[in-house]
Structure formats: C-alpha cells, structure tokens
Amino acid sequence: xxxxxxxxxxxxxxxxxxxxxxxxxxxxxxxxxxxxxxxxxxxxxxxxxxxxxxxxxxxxxxxxxxxxxxxxxxxxxxxxxxxxxxxxxxxxxxxxxxxxxxxxxxxxxxxxxxxxxxxxxxxxxxxxxxxxxxxxxxxxxxxxxxxxxxxxxxxxxxxxxxxxxxxxxxxxxxxxxxxxxxxxxxxxxxxxxxxxxxxxxxxxxxxxxxxxxx
Amino acid sequence: xxxxxxxxxxxxxxxxxxxxxxxxxxxxxxxxxxxxxxxxxxxxxxxxxxxxxxxxxxxxxxxxxxxxxxxxxxxxxxxxxxxxxxxxxxxxxxxxxxxxxxxxxxxxxxxxxxxxxxxxxxxxxxxxxxxxxxxxxxxxxxxxxxxxxxxxxxxxxxxxxxxxxxxxxxxxxxxxxxxxxxxxxxxxxxxxxxxxxxxxxxxxxxxxxxxxxxxxxxxxxxxxxxxxxxxxxxxxxxxxxxxxxxxxxxxxxxxxxxxxxxxxxx
Numbered sequence: 337x338x339x340x341x342x343x344x345x346x347x348x349x350x351x352x353x354x355x356x357x358x359x360x361x362x363x364x365x366x367x368x369x370x371x372x373x374x375x376x377x378x379x380x381x382x383x384x385x386x387x388x389x390x391x392x393x394x395x396x397x398x399x400x401x402x403x404x405x406x407x408x409x410x411x412x413x414x415x416x417x418x419x420x421x422x423x424x425x426x427x428x429x430x431x432x433x434x435x436x437x438x439x440x441x442x443x444x445x446x447x448x449x450x451x452x453x454x455x456x457x458x459x460x461x462x463x464x465x466x467x468x469x470x471x472x473x474x475x476x477x478x479x480x481x482x483x484x485x486x487x488x489x490x491x492x493x494x495x496x497x498x499x500x501x502x503x504x505x506x507x508x509x510x511x512x513x514x515x516x517x518x519x520x521x522x523x524x525x526x527x528x529x530x531x532x533x534x535x536x537x538x539x540x541x542x543x544x545x546x547x548x549x550x
Numbered sequence: 551x552x553x554x555x556x557x558x559x560x561x562x563x564x565x566x567x568x569x570x571x572x573x574x575x576x577x578x579x580x581x582x583x584x585x586x587x588x589x590x591x592x593x594x595x596x597x598x599x600x601x602x603x604x605x606x607x608x609x610x611x612x613x614x615x616x617x618x619x620x621x622x623x624x625x626x627x628x629x630x631x632x633x634x635x636x637x638x639x640x641x642x643x644x645x646x647x648x649x650x651x652x653x654x655x656x657x658x659x660x661x662x663x664x665x666x667x668x669x670x671x672x673x674x675x676x677x678x679x680x681x682x683x684x685x686x687x688x689x690x691x692x693x694x695x696x697x698x699x700x701x702x703x704x705x706x707x708x709x710x711x712x713x714x715x716x717x718x719x720x721x722x723x724x725x726x727x728x729x730x731x732x733x734x735x736x737x738x739x740x741x742x743x744x745x746x747x748x749x750x751x752x753x754x755x756x757x758x759x760x761x762x763x764x765x766x767x768x769x770x771x772x773x774x775x776x777x778x779x780x781x782x783x784x785x786x787x788x789x790x791x792x793x794x795x796x797x798x799x800x801x802x803x804x805x806x807x808x809x810x811x812x813x814x815x816x
Contacts, residue, residue, distance in 0.1 A: 394753060395718040395719060395753035395754070396719075399719065436654075438652075438679040438680055441715065441720075444719075445719060488603075489627045518597075
C-alpha cells in the first residue's frame with residue numbers, strides 16, 4: 337500500500353492518530369500539502385460517502401471519519417498560504433437553522449461532512465431570522481447558503497430567506513440549498529431553492545454539483 | 551403506565567396514502583387494533599400535511615371516534631390544528647403533544663391546554679435551545695413545571711419528554727437521558743416521564759433491537775409513559791414483562807392477561 341492509500345484507509349477507519357501520523361510522515365517526505373489533502377484526505381472521505389450511500393457505512397462511522405480527516409486538515413491548512421488556500425477549498429458554505437427552530441444535529445452533521453469534503457463552512461447557529469441570513473451572506477460571501485429546518489411550522493421561513501435575498505439583490509450571488517426531515521424536493525422547488533438534499537452525505541454531492549455549475 | 555399508540559402519523563407513507571384517499575375502513579381498523587393491543591391514547595399527527603393538516607385531522611378524528619372510545623393525543627406544533635383537534639376530541643381527557651418553554655409557543659398553546667383541561671407533553675426547551683446535559687434538562691424542566699403548575703395544571707397531568715437524541719450523532723445521548731430521568735424523577739416524583747422509541751436508533755442498523763432495549767433502560771430508571779407502536783408484539787411483551795419485574799404490575803395481572811391473549815406466542 338502506498339502512503340496515500342494508507343492515509344485513505346485511516347480516514348475510512350476513522351483512526352485519528354494514524355491520520356495525523358501519516359500526514360506528518362508525508363510532509364517529512366516533502367509531499368505537497370495540497371496533494372495530501374486531495375489524494376489522501378478527500379480521497380478517503382469520498383470512499384466513505386459512497387459507502388454511506390450504499391448502506392455499507394453508518395452515520396457514527398461517517399462522523400468518526402470526518403473527525404479524523406479534520407484533524408489531518410488542521411495540520412495541513414496552515415501550510416497552504418494566501419490565494420492558494422482558496423484554490424483548495426471546494427467552496428464556501430454558510431449554514432443556519434431557520435427562525436423559530438432550534439434543531440441543530442442535522443445541520444452540524446452537514447457542516448462536518450462538508451468540511452471534510454473540502455468546503456469552508458460557517459455555521460451561524462439556530463433560530464436565525466432572514467435578516468441575519470442576509471447579513472451573513474454579505475459578510476461571508478459564500479457560494480452556497482444552506483437552510484436547515486425540522487419543524488413543519490417553520491420551514492415556510494425558508495421561503496422568507498429566499499425572498500429576502502431577492503430584495504437585497506443577493507439572490508443571484510449565492511446558491512440556496514435546503515434540508516431537514518419535513519423538507520422535500522417539491523418544497524424546495526416551490527420556494528425557489530436551487531437544491532435539496534435528503535442527508536448530509538448527499539448534501540456534499542449536491543454542493544459539488546452546484547459549484548460545478550458556476 | 552400510559553401507552554400512546556403512534557401509528558396515526560402522516561409521515562408514515564401508508565397512513566398518508568389512506569388519509570389522502572380518505573379510506574375510512576383502513577383507519578378504523580388501525581384504530582381498533584391499536585386500542586385492542588393496549589393503547590391508552592391514540593396519537594393523531596398530520597403535521598407534515600401543512601395546509602391540509604386541519605382537514606386531515608378532522609377526518610381522522612371523526613373516523614377514530616366512530617369505532618373506539620380511547621382518548622386522543624393531539625400531536626401538532628400548529629395551535630390552529632391543535633384547537634380543532636381538542637374541540638373534536640370527545641372521549642376522556644385529551645393529551646396535547648407538545649408544549650415547550652419557548653415564549654411564543656408556550657403562550658399560544660397554554661390557553662388551549664387550560665381551556666380543554668388536557669394533559670400535556672412538555673419539552674424542556676427554552677430560548678437557549680435544546681439542553682445538552684442531564685443537568686440542563688433538569689434546569690429547564692424546573693422552570694417549565696413551575697410555570698405550568700402556577701397556571702393551574704396538576705403535576706399528574708404533566709408528561710415531561712426529556713428529549714431523546716440519536717446515539718449515532720452523539721455517543722452519550724442515551725446515557726445523558728438516563729441521568730436526566732433520574733434527576734427529574736428525584737425532584738418531581740409526581741410528574742410523569744414520556745418518550746418516543748425511535749429517535750434513539752436513528753442512523754443505525756437493527757433499530758428495533760435498540761428501541762426495545764432503550765425502552766427497558768428508561769423504564770428501569772423511572773419512565774412511565776411511551777409513544778410506541780402497540781402492534782409491535784415483541785415490544786409490548788417486553789413492556790409487560792419489565793413492568794412486572796419492576797413491581798409496577800400488582801400480582802403480575804397485566805403480564806398474565808397479555809400472556810393469555812397470546813402476546814408471547816410467535
């Protein structure tokens with residue numbers, strides 16, 4: 337097995353310490369940080385994502401892998417300077433749970449897995465009113481705005497956010513993705529969202545698709 | 551022990567289909583079967599039907615009450631739907647699912663609970679969100695129980711749902727809940743403790759096994775009400791056996807009745 341293959345394997349197995357060990361080993365050998373990220377870390381998480389979709393791996397394992405992967409990222413990111421940093425990022429995502437809703441586990445999972453998929457994630461919390469989503473969009477200039485909601489009574493607020501983006505002339509500057517148990521593709525279409533994903537792993541796939549279109 | 555039959559939930563495909571088609575025969579059959587299997591209350595939840603919720607709830611309640619006189623659990627976050635459900639529930643004392651300590655929601659729902667003299671499922675959530683620890687749940691429970699009892703609710707009508715989170719997204723989720731049960735039970739012995747039995751296993755395989763064991767663990771710590779599928783014979787069998795083992799079944803009466811009804815035959 338090559339070191340990159342070993343690194344992927346450690347990510348898949350959720351072995352934090354081994355990930356750190358191999359990352360440092362690769363750096364000692366002069367490997368480029370960008371390559372270590374794309375070949376080793378993201379490579380490993382891609383396998384994890386695929387196995388989750390086929391039911392071979394389960395949520396806690398995905399979390400273990402994402403956690404291990406993020407530990408590796410922590411070592412590598414500081415070594416990538418300046419504009420190079422934005423080129424390794426798969427994109428920037430702002431995530432928040434809509435107003436009136438304090439559920440956060442799904443959103444946290446999405447953030448974790450997006451991060452391990454190479455995205456830069458800014459989580460603005462729960463019970464977020466539309467104007468705070470606008471504020472965050474202006475401040476962070478994300479590629480994707482992710483709206484999470486678990487209550488049937490509050491998912492209509494997702495439409496409020498889309499309308500607020502239009503009024504602030506920001507609608508075409510950002511792609512809107514929505515998710516949460518009561519959310520569906522139909523609902524997403526009806527409110528004018530750009531994408532819907534039924535779980536954290538497919539959210540990353542959708543996010544990549546959205547980025548590919550830009 | 552209070553058993554709430556959970557099957558009338560339109561997030562379940564088969565229920566949604568039959569509610570949308572207004573198939574009364576199917577609904578009546580499920581109502582009867584849940585009641586016969588030991589449900590003390592029947593949950594009615596059309597929350598995910600959005601603007602069709604009220605009509606669906608009316609129709610469901612009409613058909614349920616045509617065949618059983620078991621009281622209803624009106625399960626909705628929508629105060630308008632809740633009022634409709636409560637006004638139609640004619641048997642016994644209704645149960646409302648649910649109220650929280652969040653100001654807007656509390657103020658919208660409390661008057662309905664008082665007006666219809668309903669029992670209430672209460673979630674220890676306040677403006678700060680969902681407490682992560684057992685102590686946090688106790689803290690918000692204190693505030694909520696105080697408010698409810700000061701508003702005139704008997705402790706016996708309060709069912710605290712101490713918030714079950716999946717272990718798949720947090721190793722300690724089950725343990726924190728067991729600690730929370732112990733803390734709340736100690737401080738509020740007359741308040742009841744209720745829970746659903748599926749959140750805990752979300753995202754894991756063999757959910758039935760996890761759900762059953764979770765029921766046994768929480769029961770042992772002092773939980774005394776569940777929202778479950780009464781047609782799950784294995785779950786009901788474990789429930790009756792466990793209660794007998796915990797001295798909550800005088801002369802093993804319910805256990806033996808269940809045995810005679812054939813509950814323990816496969």
